Amino acid sequence: MNAILLTILVLPLLAAGALWSVPAAIGDRLAAAYGSVISGLVLVGSVLLWPQHGGWFAYGPHDAPATEIDVPWIPSLGVRFHVGVDSISVPLIVLTALLTFLCCLYSLKITPRIGRTRSLIALLLVIETGVIGTFSALDLVLFFVCFEIVLIPMWLVIDIWGDHHDAAGRKRAANTFVLMTVFGSALMLLGFLLVQRVAGTFDIVELTSSPVAGGHGIPLAAALLIAVGLAVKVPLWPLHIWLPDAHAKAPTVGSVLLAGVLLKLGTYGMIRILVPVLPDATATIAPYLGAFSTVAIVAGSLACLAQTDVKRLIAYSSVGHMGFIGLGISTLSPAGLRGALFANIAHGLITGLLFFLAGAIKDRHDTSDLRAIGRALYARLPRIAALLTFACLASLGLPGLAGFWGEMLVLLGAYDPAPWLPRTTFLVFMVIAGLGTVLTAAYFLRLVRNLCQGDPAEHPPAAFAVDLSRIELITWAPLITLTVLLGVWPGLLLHQWSAL
Amino acid sequence: MTLTWTDWQAIAVPLVLAVGAVAVLLVDSFWKSASAELRHTVVTLLTSVVILFGLVFVWAHRDDFMPAFCRSAVEGPAQCSLVFEPLTAGLWAVLLIGGLGVVGLSAYRLLAADVPVGEYHFLLLSALTGATVLAGARDLATLVIALEVVSLPSFAMVALRRDRRGSEGAMKAFLVSVLSTAVMLFGISYLYGVTGSLYLSTIANRLTGLDPDLARVAFAAGLFVIVGFAFKIAAVPFHAWLPDTYVGAPIEVTTFLAVVSKSAGVAGLLVLVTSGIAPTGSQLRTAVAILAAVTMTVGNLAALRQVEAVRLLAWSSIGQVGFLLAPLAAADAQAVVGYLAAYVVVTLGAFGAVAVVQRHRPGGLLADYRGMVRSEPGLAAALIFFLVVLAGLPPGLAGLFTKFAAFQAVIDAHLGWLAIVMALNVMIGLAVYLRWIAELFRLPADDPFSVDIETPAVTMISLCTAVAAVLSILPSIMFALAT
Numbered sequence: 015m016n017a018i019l020l021t022i023l024v025l026p027l028l029a030a031g032a033l034w035s036v037p038a039a040i041g042d043r044l045a046a047a048y049g050s051v052i053s054g055l056v057l058v059g060s061v062l063l064w065p066q067h068g069g070w071f072a073y074g075p076h077d078a079p080a081t082e083i084d085v086p087w088i089p090s091l092g093v094r095f096h097v098g099v100d101s102i103s104v105p106l107i108v109l110t111a112l113l114t115f116l117c118c119l120y121s122l123k124i125t126p127r128i129g130r131t132r133s134l135i136a137l138l139l140v141i142e143t144g145v146i147g148t149f150s151a152l153d154l155v156l157f158f159v160c161f162e163i164v165l166i167p168m169w170l171v172i173d174i175w176g177d178h179h180d181a182a183g184r185k186r187a188a189n190t191f192v193l194m195t196v197f198g199s200a201l202m203l204l205g206f207l208l209v210q211r212v213a214g215t216f217d218i219v220e221l222t223s224s225p226v227a228g229g230h231g232i233p234l235a236a237a238l239l240i241a242v243g244l245a246v247k248v249p250l251w252p253l254h255i256w257l258p259d260a261h262a263k264a265p266t267v268g269s270v271l272l273a274g275v276l277l278k279l280g281t282y283g284m285i286r287i288l289v290p291v292l293p294d295a296t297a298t299i300a301p302y303l304g305a306f307s308t309v310a311i312v313a314g315s316l317a318c319l320a321q322t323d324v325k326r327l328i329a330y331s332s333v334g335h336m337g338f339i340g341l342g343i344s345t346l347s348p349a350g351l352r353g354a355l356f357a358n359i360a361h362g363l364i365t366g367l368l369f370f371l372a373g374a375i376k377d378r379h380d381t382s383d384l385r386a387i388g389r390a391l392y393a394r395l396p397r398i399a400a401l402l403t404f405a406c407l408a409s410l411g412l413p414g415l416a417g418f419w420g421e422m423l424v425l426l427g428a429y430d431p432a433p434w435l436p437r438t439t440f441l442v443f444m445v446i447a448g449l450g451t452v453l454t455a456a457y458f459l460r461l462v463r464n465l466c467q468g469d470p471a472e473h474p475p476a477a478f479a480v481d482l483s484r485i486e487l488i489t490w491a492p493l494i495t496l497t498v499l500l501g502v503w504p505g506l507l508l509h510q511w512s513a514l
Numbered sequence: 515m516t517l518t519w520t521d522w523q524a525i526a527v528p529l530v531l532a533v534g535a536v537a538v539l540l541v542d543s544f545w546k547s548a549s550a551e552l553r554h555t556v557v558t559l560l561t562s563v564v565i566l567f568g569l570v571f572v573w574a575h576r577d578d579f580m581p582a583f584c585r586s587a588v589e590g591p592a593q594c595s596l597v598f599e600p601l602t603a604g605l606w607a608v609l610l611i612g613g614l615g616v617v618g619l620s621a622y623r624l625l626a627a628d629v630p631v632g633e634y635h636f637l638l639l640s641a642l643t644g645a646t647v648l649a650g651a652r653d654l655a656t657l658v659i660a661l662e663v664v665s666l667p668s669f670a671m672v673a674l675r676r677d678r679r680g681s682e683g684a685m686k687a688f689l690v691s692v693l694s695t696a697v698m699l700f701g702i703s704y705l706y707g708v709t710g711s712l713y714l715s716t717i718a719n720r721l722t723g724l725d726p727d728l729a730r731v732a733f734a735a736g737l738f739v740i741v742g743f744a745f746k747i748a749a750v751p752f753h754a755w756l757p758d759t760y761v762g763a764p765i766e767v768t769t770f771l772a773v774v775s776k777s778a779g780v781a782g783l784l785v786l787v788t789s790g791i792a793p794t795g796s797q798l799r800t801a802v803a804i805l806a807a808v809t810m811t812v813g814n815l816a817a818l819r820q821v822e823a824v825r826l827l828a829w830s831s832i833g834q835v836g837f838l839l840a841p842l843a844a845a846d847a848q849a850v851v852g853y854l855a856a857y858v859v860v861t862l863g864a865f866g867a868v869a870v871v872q873r874h875r876p877g878g879l880l881a882d883y884r885g886m887v888r889s890e891p892g893l894a895a896a897l898i899f900f901l902v903v904l905a906g907l908p909p910g911l912a913g914l915f916t917k918f919a920a921f922q923a924v925i926d927a928h929l930g931w932l933a934i935v936m937a938l939n940v941m942i943g944l945a946v947y948l949r950w951i952a953e954l955f956r957l958p959a960d961d962p963f964s965v966d967i968e969t970p971a972v973t974m975i976s977l978c979t980a981v982a983a984v985l986s987i988l989p990s991i992m993f994a995l996a997t
Contacts, residue, residue, distance in 0.1 A: 204921065
C-alpha cells in the first residue's frame with residue numbers, strides 16, 4: 015500500500031517533467047492522451063488505497079494496517095516526510111484523481127483556444143500531485159509545502175489559458191488568487207510554528223493523540239492564524255473576494271479543479287488540523303467560524319441572485335456551499351463533521367459538473383454572459399440544458415441527490431452542536447442556514463428559468479453543430495452517476511466516518 | 515607576539531587569497547606575450563584554485579575550533595581577534611562559493627571586453643580576503659579593517675569600465691561607504707570608551723554590568739555600529755546608493771556586489787550580534803528587527819514597480835536583506851547562514867541568466883524576456899527556478915525552507931509582529947517575481963530571444979540550478995553549514 019501511495023504522489027510529477035521534455039509540437043498533440051493515461055493510473059491507485067476499516071489516525075486503536083510512510087527530511091528544523099491516508103483523506107484523494115482524470119479526458123477534444131496543451135496537461139498533473147500530497151500529509155510542514163505546490167501552476171493555468179477576451183482581467187484574477195492564498199498560507203505557517211513551539215512537534219498524528227490544550231493565549235493565536243489561513247482557501251466570507259474572478263476567468267478545466275478540489279484543501283485542513291490539534295482553541299473560535307460561515311451561506315446566495323455571468327454565479331454558489339461545510343465543522347459534533355466531509359465530496363462532484371456545463375455553454379456561445387446567451391436553452395441545446403437542470407437541482411440539495419445529505423447533516427449538527435458550544439447561537443445559525451437553502455433554491459431555479467426556459471420562437475435554435483458531444487458525455491457520466499449514487503446510497507461514504 | 519601554529523591555520527585561507535590576488539595581478543601584468551584568451555583562462559584558473567583551496571580547507575576543518583591571536587584577559591576567557599569555528603566555516607563556505615561563482619561567470623567571453631582582467635580578479639580576491647577575515651573577526655578593530663578591505667575593492671570594481679554610469683555608481687558607493695565607516699568608527703570609539711575593550715567577548719561581558727547611564731551610551735554606540743553595517747548591506751533607509759550602483763557597474767561586478775559584498779556585510783553583522791554587542795533581550799535586537807521589517811517592505815514594494823531586470827533584482831535584493839535581518843534580529847545563526855547559502859546560489863544563477871540576455875539585448879527590460887519559455891527553454895526554466903526560490907515557493911523549496919527557518923527563528927524570539935510583516939512580504943515578494951515569470955511564460959512576441967549561449971555561462975547556470983535543486987530536495991545541507 016505504501017508503494018501505491020508513493021506512486022500516486024510521485025507519478026504525476028515525474029510525468030509532468032517528462033511531458034515538458036518532449037518537443038512542443040509533438041507534446042501538444044499527445045499531451046491529453048498521455049495525461050489521461052497517467053491520471054487514469056493515479057485514479058486506479060487511489061481507489062486501491064480505499065481503506066477497509068473506517069478510522070482516523072490516532073483516534074481509536076491504531077490496529078488497522080495504516081498506509082503510512084514516515085522518514086526524516088530536515089532534522090534540524092524538525093520536519094519529517096510523513097504521509098499516510100485514512101478514511102478522511104482517501105475519498106478526497108479519489109475525488110482529486112477522478113476530476114483530474116476527467117479534465118485530461120475532456121482535453122482530448124476540447125482545449126482552450128490558445129493551445130499549448132502540453133503545458134496545460136503538465137500543470138494539471140503538478141496540481142494533482144500537490145493536492146494529493148496535501149490530503150495525505152501527516153506533517154504540518156509537509157502539509158504547508160504541498161498546499162503551496164498548487165499555487166504557481168494554478169496561477170499559470172488562469173493567467174495563460176483563461177478567458178481569451180479579457181487578458182487584463184484574467185491576469186488580475188490570477189494574481190489576486192495567488193497573492194491572497196500565499197498570504198493566507200504564510201499566516202497558516204505562523205500558526206503551525208506556534209503549535210510547534212508549544213507542542214514541540216510538527217507531526218499531525220502525534221499532535222492528534224496529544225493535542226495542544228488551552229483555549230487562550232498562544233494556542234488561541236495559533237488557531238486563529240491557521241483558521242484565517244485556511245479560510246482564505248475555503249474561501250470563507252469575507253475572504254472570498256478572489257474566488258468569483260478566478261473561477262470566471264479560468265478555463266473550464268481550471269474552474270473544475272479549482273472548485274472541485276482546491277477549495278477542499280481549506281476545509282480538509284480545518285478537519286485534519288484545526289479541530290483535532292487545537293481542540294480547546296477551536297472551541298473558542300467555533301461560534302465565530304459558524305457565524306462567518308452562516309453569513310457566507312446567505313451572502314453567497316444573495317450575490318448569486320444578482321449575477322449575470324453563469325460562471326460567476328456558480329462561483330458564488332460555491333461560497334454558499336463552502337459556508338455549509340464551514341458551519342458543519344464549527345459545530346464540532348459528529349453529525350456536523352460527517353456532514354462537512356460528505357458535502358466536501360458532493361460539492362466536488364456537483365460543482366465540477368456545473369463548471370463543465372458552464373464551460374460547454376460558454377464555448378458554444380463564446381460568452382458566459384446570461385443576457386448574451388439568451389433564453390430557451392431547452393429548445394436549442396436540449397441535452398445540455400437538461401443536464402444543467404439536473405446539476406442545479408443536485409446543487410440546491412434535492413433529496414435523492416448527493417447535495418442533500420451533506421447539508422442535512424450539517425443542519426442536524428447545528429441543531430445539536432458539541433456540548434461545550436453555545437447551543438442557542440447554533441440554533442440561530444441553523445435557522446439562517448435553513449433560509450439559505452431556500453435562497454439557494456431560488457437562484458438556481460432563477461438560473462434554470464432564465465437560461466433554459468423561454469419561448470423558443472424568441473431565441474431561434476442557433477446552428478450548433480452538436481448538442482452534447484461524445485467526449486462531453488463520457489467525461490460527465492461518472493459525475494452524474496456518482497451524484498445519483500451518493501444521493502441514494504449515502505452510507506457508502508458515511509459508514510467510513512462512523513468512528514468520528 | 516609570536517604567531518602560533520593555530521594562528522597560522524586560522525589565517526591560512528585569507529592569506530592564500532591575498533597571495534593569490536598579488537599573483538594574479540603579476541601574471542596579468544608581466545605576461546603580455548600571451549593571447550587575451552590564454553591570459554584570461556590562466557587568471558581564471560589561478561583564482562579558482564585559490565578559492566578552491568579555501569573551500570577544501572573549510573571542509574577539512576569544518577568541526578574545528580581555532581581561536582587565533584589570543585591574549586589572556588583580566589577577567590573571563592582569553593580574548594581573541596580571529597576565531598575559526600563552525601559558524602565561521604559556514605560563512606566562509608558561503609562567501610567562497612559566492613566568489614567562485616562570480617569567477618565562473620566572469621570567464622573569457624563573458625566578462626565585458628573593456629574590463630581589465632588582472633585588476634578585476636585582483637580586486638575580487640582582495641575583497642574575498644577581507645570578507646573571510648570579517649566573518650572570523652572577534653574584535654572591533656579587525657572588524658572595521660576587514661570591512662574596509664571588502665569595500666575598497668568593491669567600488670574600484672564598479673568603476674573598472676571607466677564610463678560615466680560606472681563612475682557615478684562607484685562615486686555613490688564610495689561616498690556612502692566613507693560615511694558609514696565614519697559612523698561606525700564613531701560608535702566603536704564610544705563603545706571602547708564605555709567598556710574599555712575592543713574584544714567582542716570582553717565587551718559582551720562588561721556590557722551586562724554597566725550602570726544605566728553608561729548603558730544608554732553603549733546602546734547609542736551599538737546603534738551607530740549597526741547603522742554603519744546597514745549602509746554596507748543597503749538596509750532601508752540607508753539603501754539609496756544601491757540601485758544606481760548595481761545598474762552602473764558591469765553585470766559581473768553587480769553579481770559580485772549582490773553575492774559576496776552583501777554576504778560579507780551580513781556575516782559581519784551576524785558576528786557582531788551573536789557574539790558581542792547585542793545580547794539576548796537587548797534593545798539593539800529590536801532595532802535590527804525594525805530595520806528588517808522596513809527593509810523588506812520598502813525593498814519589495816519598490817521592486818514591484820521596476821521594469822528593468824537588474825533594477826528589479828537590485829530592489830528585490832534589498833527585500834532579501836530584510837529577510838536576512840529578521841533571523842539575525844533573533845541571533846539565529848543557523849537560519850541566517852542557511853538563508854545566505856540559498857540566496858547566494860540562486861542570485862548567482864539569476865544574474866548569470868540576466869548577463870546572458872543583456873549581452874545581446876543591452877536594454878535589459880523585463881519585456882526582453884517575453885516568450886523565452888519557448889524560444890530558449892533551458893535558460894528560461896533555470897531563471898524561473900531561481901526566481902521561484904527567491905520568492906520561496908515550491909518548486910523552489912530551498913527558498914521556502916530558508917524562509918521557514920527565518921519564520922521559526924522570529925517566532926521563537928517572540929517577535930510576532932515581525933512575523934506578520936514577513937508574511938505580508940512573502941506575498942509582495944511573490945508579486946515581484948511573478949511579474950517576471952509571467953513575461954517568460956507569455957507566447958513569443960515577434961522577436962523572441964534566442965541565441966547561442968556561451969559554454970561557460972551554460973556550465974555556471976546549470977551548476978547553480980543543480981545546486982539549488984539539491985538544496986531544495988535536501989534542505990538540511992544548508993542548515994548544517996553553521997552547526
